[in-house]
Amino acid sequence: MGRKKNTPTDRRFMMADVARTVRVSPNFVRLTLAGLDGFEKRGADHWCRLFFTRQGQDVLALPTRTTEIGWYLQYLATPKARRPWVRAYTVRDARPDVGEVDIDFVVHGDEGAPIGPAVQFALDAQPGDRVGFLDQGSAFTPDHPHDWTLLIGDETALPAIAGICASLPESVRGVAIIEIPTTDDRQEISAPAGMETIWIPRDESSRAYDKPGELALRALKAATLPDGAVHAHAIGESGLATGARRHLVQERGVPKRHVDFAGYWRHGRAATS
Numbered sequence: 685m686g687r688k689k690n691t692p693t694d695r696r697f698m699m700a701d702v703a704r705t706v707r708v709s710p711n712f713v714r715l716t717l718a719g720l721d722g723f724e725k726r727g728a729d730h731w732c733r734l735f736f737t738r739q740g741q742d743v744l745a746l747p748t749r750t751t752e753i754g755w756y757l758q759y760l761a762t763p764k765a766r767r768p769w770v771r772a773y774t775v776r777d778a779r780p781d782v783g784e785v786d787i788d789f790v791v792h793g794d795e796g797a798p799i800g801p802a803v804q805f806a807l808d809a810q811p812g813d814r815v816g817f818l819d820q821g822s823a824f825t826p827d828h829p830h831d832w833t834l835l836i837g838d839e840t841a842l843p844a845i846a847g848i849c850a851s852l853p854e855s856v857r858g859v860a861i862i863e864i865p866t867t868d869d870r871q872e873i874s875a876p877a878g879m880e881t882i883w884i885p886r887d888e889s890s891r892a893y894d895k896p897g898e899l900a901l902r903a904l905k906a907a908t909l910p911d912g913a914v915h916a917h918a919i920g921e922s923g924l925a926t927g928a929r930r931h932l933v934q935e936r937g938v939p940k941r942h943v944d945f946a947g948y949w950r951h952g953r954a955a956t957s
């Protein structure tokens with residue numbers, strides 16, 4: 685996304701402890717991380733990088749450089765045996781007064797794909813487990829005049845869409861399309877009265893799909909959308925994010941700069957680390 689982002693000026697690696705875990709719905713586990721003193725809540729789709737040890741590692745070796753390129757080059761230069769896992773997650777909620785951040789992990793891995801290390805960490809997490817934390821700020825920063833807002837994503841985007849909806853001014857109107865594994869994975873979303881939320885639970889679908897995100901994309905293609913200039917934000921499985929952008933630009937004539945999109949994960953491929 686080419687827009688100016690709302691990022692921290694003083695980036696630093698922080699060490700957090702797991703305070704508690706709770707299964708919030710069939711396919712989401714919430715980890716509360718504590719010890720994040722000085723964390724500034726930015727709202728919207730505020731995200732972070734989490735670092736945790738690989739099997740056999742006693743020490744969580746975090747990079748020391750904090751620029752966006754610097755830390756990653758340093759990370760890549762570290763022998764794999766000493767490198768921690770790193771994964772991107774959204775800040776679902778935060779209580780800076782007590783240094784706590786909540787992260788909602790989608791529990792994937794029962795569709796034949798191998799379970800990822802991040803999900804394994806979330807499932808096994810015990811109070812006191814250590815996690816490295818790098819604040820990435822928020823990416824939802826529309827900077828062009830628009831009449832309505834479109835948010836679309838799969839379950840990995842639910843925390844971000846919930847955060848964006850909660851941050852929107854009350855005057856905003858639009859549509860949020862969220863695909864989730866089951867009806868019971870729906871969450872309470874606080875949004876302006878003019879934002880309609882369309883939930884697409886896969887367990888209620890009679891239509892076949894190959895991967896998460898496909899049903900949301902089909903819903904977008906079939907939808908009658910409001911008139912006027914849109915700001916669209918498409919996030920989640922990479923085929924959904926790019927497919928939504930392609931559809932809006934090529935089929936609906938939306939200018940490219942009115943559509944932000946980000947592949948949060950790729951079906952059949954582990955995140956690079």
Ligand SMILES: Cc1cc2nc3c(=O)[nH]c(=O)nc-3n(C[C@H](O)[C@H](O)[C@H](O)COP(=O)(O)OP(=O)(O)OC[C@H]3O[C@@H](n4cnc5c(N)ncnc54)[C@H](O)[C@@H]3O)c2cc1C
Nearest residue numbers: 772773774790792800801802803948949951952953954955
């Ligand atoms: C900015 C940003 C914010 C994000 N916020 C969240 C968030 O709040 N909550 C959240 O759960 N995820 C979020 N994600 C997505 C998350 O980073 C990925 O799903 C990540 O790949 C999970 O790591 P892993 O170690 O479990 O699996 P990996 O080791 O990366 O992958 C292992 C296998 O699992 C598959 N896989 C990965 N994720 C999923 C999934 N969700 N469903 C089905 N199969 C999957 C991969 O295709 C691969 O085959 C976010 C990503 C970004 C970039």
